[in-house]
Amino acid sequence: MMATILFLGFIVMILLRVPISIAIGAAVVAAFVTSDFSGDLYIIPQQILDGVDKPSLAAVPFFIMAGNLMNAVGMTDRIFAFASALVGHFRAGLAQVNVLSSMIFAGVSGAAVADAAGLGTIEIKAMKERGYRAEFAAAVTVCSAVVGPLIPPSIGLVIYAFLAQQSVERMFLAGLLPGVLVGLSLMMFNRFLAIRENFPTQPKATRAEVKSHALDGFLALVAPGIILGSILFGVVTATEAGVLACLYSIALGLVYRSLTLKKFWKALTDTMLMTTVIMIIIGFSIAMGWLLAIEQVPQQLGDTLFSLTTDKHVFLALMMVFIILIGCVVEGVPAKLILVPMLLPVTDAYGIDRVHFGIILQLGLLIGIVTPPMGIGLYIMVEVGKVPFEKVAMACLPFLVPLLLVWIALTFIPGLSLWLPNLILGPSL
């Protein structure tokens, strides 16, 4: 009953235009009022404070800021130019450039929105100029932004690591191969569409041009290696790696003389606003997690699922349907905050590795950014690409095929997520 109030209350309020952080708060209040704890509402603000005051989440603003700063100093242009020289001559050249640019940018930024909003502006403009339909350009841009929160650093994986008590390093390594797989699958799909729809191509860049663009963007291209390497070699913590990424972006801005005080302030403001929304949602979600745990909702859910099936693969298939449905109506961060406390004890009981579950959940919810009604990526494209919501949503539909195929593969082949972290860090205990 209480879980129903939480879920339905939240979804109804979202559909009635209540802002997401308030909607989750209202759902939590409603659940508290109808539970045995209606006289203990002080737990809500207490848990909000507890949720926000978490050292493991201090990395979140810095991975957002790194992406915003990269956009501010114009590194996105250099990344785009390099990717263009490298794969622009392929069939559907600029669509491939779009995906490759997102994969490179993902190595610095931890948020899909920074990718979609930053790179998206350049990519959509360039694609439209070369004769691509605006909605197709927007669809490729937003679907390729899905790669961002898989390839480290990733805010979503930092939050999951905090919720599931896993190491951030392990989660980052686990996301790397799946991120590359998603990118490659999108590129293959672009090629398939290019042949079918006879998309425009552009002349092949000469070796000298590729070299020139690589040198031009070299400092941006090595950034992902510096960030991931510094965490893996134990030089810095995850939070410090985020700060390192910011400092590196600032340094690049100074080297290229493209960072002004005004741009820095804008990056700071955008970061603060986005982080605040995430942290307030986390705060309310911690209160919700407390209530779910005390009311033993995960145990009840586990018992119900076990009565349906004891087969791990059938359970995984059921869970995928559940995640995709939730992902369609609830934005990624709150969805994760609702689902992890509920599903984790159940996935533990089925013997599913927590790191593997984290990657399944991450990609499943990321697909939600390109599906209506809560597809945040679609809203960004409406703004950035000036394309109607319905048109972008329709144009994104075919791209769900490669995304879903990779997701299925990741779900049923745990090695795709676990091989790299186990190889570098050893098996998890």
Place this chain on the structure above:
Amino acid sequence: MSVTQPADGPLWRLVVTVDQGLGAIAKVFLWGANICLFLMLLATATTIVLRPFGLSFYWLWPWSMQVFVWMSFLGFFAVYRMRKDIAVDFVMRKLGPGAMVASRYFVAFVVIAVMAIILREAPLVLGQQVGVIDGVITPWGWELERYTLSVPLFASCTLILINAVLDIVKALLGWPEPTPDHSVGDE
């Protein structure tokens, strides 16, 4: 449902004054939250830079966390006032202008309810937060008390509540619904 009030009437002038006041406070909160974020960046950067020299200040990390919490809570009002939170409006839009107006009131009432409940519990929560926070030391040698962490949360909740009441009054006066403020990042 709207109350027609001449554009220069006393209620109208009061609404304009309160609205401008809230706008100014939101800017102060935005600046405060941004400064907190910058200090957090600075503190962590200092830690990284000093590490190779074997230097460290034990109060840097506790202060980083203090300003992180302050940033989140100060930013809460700025986010609400500037409509930077995510809200889905296409369902209501499809249902027509009547649904948009009704949902405008509904949103404001939900906000008031949630904020009022949080604020009602504020004295109890503040009373429970006793003792100092280890390492959050001031230049005068004493450490900040635990309750200082949540003061900005209750301040933001109060302002959000006032803003929501004002939204209802504005709707009654027939003011158009404000749109998200895209200019804040350009300041």
